[in-house]
Amino acid sequence: MLGVVLRHLRTQAGLSQRALGRAALYDHTRICRAEQGEILIPVEQVQALDTALRASGLLVALRAAADAAPVSVLSAGQAGIHDGEPVMLDMQTADGRTVRVTISRRDFAHLLATGALGSVLPALGNTEEAQRVARAIDEPARVDAQVIDYFRRVLAEHYAADKMLGPRSLLRPVLAQIDVLDELRRGARAAQVEPLLQVLAQYAEMAGWLHQDLGEVHAAMTWSRRAAEWAQVAGDDQMASYMLVRQANIACALTDDHPAVVQYAAAARRKASGLEPKLVALAAQQQARGLALLGEYAKCFTLLDQAGQTLRDHPEVTEPHVPVYLHHYDLDTLEEQSAACYRAAGRADAAVAILERKIANLAGNLTRDHGHLTAKLAVAVAQSPQTDPDRAAHLGHQALNVARQTGSARIRRELRTLDMELLERWPGHAEARVFHDALAAA
Template sequence: MLDYFHTLLEQHFTADKMLGPRQLLGPVLAQIQVLDELRRHTRPGTTEPTLRLLAQYAEFAGWLHQDAGDTAAAMWWSHRASEWAQAVGDYQMVAYMLIRKSNIALADADPVGVVDLAAAARKVPGPVSPKLHALAAQQEARGWALCRDADTFQDRLGLAAELLREHPDDVNEDAPVYLHHYNLATLEEQSASGYRACGQAEIAVAILERQIAATRAHLHRDTGSARISAELHTLDRILTHRWPTLPAAVELHEALATAWPHGCSPPPSADALAGRSERRGALVRRCVTAGGPGLRRCPGVVRVSVGSSPCRRSAARRRRRR
């Protein structure tokens, strides 16, 4: 019976790349209810396989809610996943759920939560995959980027890259599905928002261009491409706000409006997307050149006020202690 639900969950992971959260949430929540009923009618002391599977389903439900924009529901289901994982001593899943909660804090623009939860994941006892430690370091880096601490951002990013280079396949079959697909390419893609937050727009654009060109045509809904398009639109808002009459900024805005007429949805095909990427990159580079150093220090690049950021104050205290 549980093999059937395992198979369904694997198919949900695949379907999420094309369907998105709204079509999958109903079936996933219904299957959690069925699994929980099975757990309730299982003899005490024999529920471990069911609880492990429930933790995986709850983690996925949390992701679907986050992807749909409901971070409160995402955190609730992530807490349930943590609870079920703790019940069976699955420390790898416990650590992974701390990273998931850190990611939800990122969506809520809570840099302190991002850093603290990711750092906690690296302190979880028990056998934990080096790839999971790499993911935790990457998530920490994203939090420090929100705090505009470029040095710590680079340090944590370097640690994540080193772990992935040294342990590219060091993950057991029971590890969270995401870890099986987590690699240096994923790390690079997700670092783009950190570079942008630190004011290094050119690096962010170069990363996004490479990821856009590599997106396969059948993954129209792929969440990676959705993140990429969101990053490009963030850059567009920064440029048009700071230099509304700059010709290159106007041209970039029009190019994005043509490529994504409905906002941040991916374009009709990856081929069309890749064909536009070189032109968009050239436009952004022209904006950076025309704007000068001000682009890299533009306050709009960072979503956290430097003067009031508790992360910034914490970084300053660390430097003083040195």
């Protein structure tokens, strides 16, 4: 990891290995070997390199971590890992600065296997597990349940990180791990193929979600369909039905095909007797959203009541390997999602009350989620009979800052709705005009 980051920082600074060696008074041939992962540079020289590259202690911290970490050797050749788009990792320096490090997918697979990505991904549990995953990536026939469980844990961490970071920081690591898993699938023993396909389907769903949050319709649908295909091949009926809900969500969020929202969601819960109850509730909630957008409010709120009763009867998932989102789907989430139905039904005041409660109870580190809820609250305030354009515009500015930071197109979509509401209801309002200009410039 030290070599990868050293090479990135040197390249970013526009320095050759020889020029960096002169600046840090260190042999450039040893810089070359360090960048290739062949040697560890002594601590004193790392400090000089860190200073020369203005790395704010990042190289020093990585060097210290290298002394503490177990060594795990992996062969240089990583067959099947594509050298396509690189992976970007955000690393924190001691003074709080973020350094975005760009590495190849091949290097990413290697570092993932050796447990060297603990600062940005979950660390492997122990040295034995690190060696097990490393051997499996080098020889896919060695894949076993423990290796597959590791990738499940990483995926769960991605879902947690998404609420904080948004799609921009997570998409490339997720796509790179799909490459790794797909290569493992090609060489795994028959008994491990279906479990690998189940995990692949969940990673592909995550890729579809991240593309959706970026506003990329075609890529979101492509990855969602691939997830559905892998789920079907694996015989994972839960995931296959969940992907119908996801496609309903994409139709709602990106294409405004409201009949498709209802149709996909209804299909997802058609055979409810064999499905995870939380999935049935989620499908009902998504169908209710579509019905609200079509003006069928009575049916909408009947379905929301049914979803609520199902979640009260089944507060926990029935088995551990259902789609990750369902582990966190509960009555609180259902209430938050119902705000959109109240808004569509002309009850913006009810939506305001719900969203204010959710924001007040949201953990402070969930940056992307906070921005999205704030944008939805801004729209509800603008649509409320209690006229307060100043507050709506102020909330809009807050959400716009998060949209810039995370790259979330979902936040921007809400803010475009807010902009139209403000300009329509208060065309000459000064704060509304300032917000309009800020959104246009972002």
